[in-house]
Amino acid sequence: MNIPMLDLKGQYKKIKEEVDSSIHKVIDSAAFINGPEVHSFEKNLADYLGAKHVIACANGTDALQIAMMALELKPGDEVIVPSFTYAATAEVVGLLGLVPVLIDVEPDTFNVKTSQIEAAISSKTKAIVPVHLFGQGADMDKVMEIAAKHNLFVIEDNAQAIGAVHTHSDGRKSHYGTIGHIGCTSFFPTKNLGCYGDGGALITNDSSLAERVRMITDHGQKVKYHHDIIGCNSRLDTIQAAILNIKLKNLDSYSESRYKAAQMYKELLNGLSDVILPAEASYSTHVYHQFTIQLPSHNRDELKDFLAAKGIASMVYYPMSLNNQKAFSEISRVEADLTNSELLTSRVISLPMHTELTPEIQRIIAQAVREFFGK
Numbered sequence: 001m002n003i004p005m006l007d008l009k010g011q012y013k014k015i016k017e018e019v020d021s022s023i024h025k026v027i028d029s030a031a032f033i034n035g036p037e038v039h040s041f042e043k044n045l046a047d048y049l050g051a052k053h054v055i056a057c058a059n060g061t062d063a064l065q066i067a068m069m070a071l072e073l074k075p076g077d078e079v080i081v082p083s084f085t086y087a088a089t090a091e092v093v094g095l096l097g098l099v100p101v102l103i104d105v106e107p108d109t110f111n112v113k114t115s116q117i118e119a120a121i122s123s124k125t126k127a128i129v130p131v132h133l134f135g136q137g138a139d140m141d142k143v144m145e146i147a148a149k150h151n152l153f154v155i156e157d158n159a160q161a162i163g164a165v166h167t168h169s170d171g172r173k174s175h176y177g178t179i180g181h182i183g184c185t186s187f188f189p190t191k192n193l194g195c196y197g198d199g200g201a202l203i204t205n206d207s208s209l210a211e212r213v214r215m216i217t218d219h220g221q222k223v224k225y226h227h228d229i230i231g232c233n234s235r236l237d238t239i240q241a242a243i244l245n246i247k248l249k250n251l252d253s254y255s256e257s258r259y260k261a262a263q264m265y266k267e268l269l270n271g272l273s274d275v276i277l278p279a280e281a282s283y284s285t286h287v288y289h290q291f292t293i294q295l296p297s298h299n300r301d302e303l304k305d306f307l308a309a310k311g312i313a314s315m316v317y318y319p320m321s322l323n324n325q326k327a328f329s330e331i332s333r334v335e336a337d338l339t340n341s342e343l344l345t346s347r348v349i350s351l352p353m354h355t356e357l358t359p360e361i362q363r364i365i366a367q368a369v370r371e372f373f374g375k
């Protein structure tokens with residue numbers, strides 16, 4: 001038996017003809033860089049998200065870096081980041097000479113613990129980066145309220161939750177990635193909206209910020225060979241944009257497949273007292289980038305090995321919180337209690353989750369988990 005975490009081949013098969021012809025169209029046109037598909041994809045994604053501007057770039061890490069450059073954050077400025085996230089979120093903070101200030105996450109949603117934000121703010125704090133982890137959005141009403149009060153920028157790391165929708169306290173709905181001053185996302189192949197290589201984008205409703213972002217992605221120039229600011233070279237390939245145009249049309253149905261699979265897991269794993277199932281927040285839809293369960297009984301690694309012996313893949317996102325990572329130990333500031341982040345690193349395990357999962361495969365996986373617990 002071989003049950004992988006992902007089935008990108010199975011997903012491709014269903015859109016193969018359309019994708020193959022779009023790729024060949026780009027090759028025939030030879031407009032490999034900055035071709036018309038890049039602009040149409042930017043427009044299509046902006047329309048889908050209900051945002052004014054989408055600027056494509058080379059990957060999600062670049063998007064975060066470019067966001068911080070465009071907001072003119074300067075070395076020594078502090079940026080508040082949750083300690084339970086993928087390292088890229090804090091890495092760009094360090095790369096730009098900014099100081100990551102680490103705070104904890106909620107034990108049930110894995111997202112930023114908003115009650116710790118204010119105590120982490122100093123006179124140097126300029127921005128906060130809520131990460132919408134595993135497909136579910138952070139409590140953005142609280143984040144935006146605190147940011148407004150303290151005059152902070154909000155940079156959403158939406159690499160894992162594209163398509164998820166936030167319900168504001170007044171009932172309005174917004175796509176995650178469009179709520180903060182700027183949103184960042186990734187089209188890495190395994191993400192919910194993945195291309196067939198690297199890709200990323202920035203999202204904003206602020207037109208002057210969008211103009212700066214666009215300049216930074218293109219060597220700081222607006223007029224060719226007139227470089228007004230220091231930028232970088234960060235582009236989405238035309239071929240990737242052509243693929244993304246096709247996959248974007250399917251994104252809502254992909255999200256639905258993931259959601260259905262998650263509900264199926266919850267049914268199949270129901271009643272196991274040793275397993276904490278993923279929580280769904282009232283203010284966010286969940287697009288299940290990952291289906292992550294918690295094992296409070298400290299036998300997470302044994303379950304992983306048990307599943308592996310049966311040919312069932314699983315992954316630990318993430319085995320270490322940022323405060324314990326060597327790269328961040330010297331440059332970050334930690335003032336909050338990071339108990340939840342540290343506890344989660346020893347408890348979490350993600351089961352196979354993708355658009356091609358079938359109830360049959362899920363039954364095999366759930367049966368194996370039950371067998372591990374003797375149930």
Ligand SMILES: *Cc1c(COP(=O)(O)O)cnc(C)c1O
Nearest residue numbers: 059060061086088089159186188
């Ligand atoms: C994937 C990811 C990124 C980085 O995206 P890349 O395209 O791989 O550079 C950043 N933050 C989070 C939370 C991610 O999951």
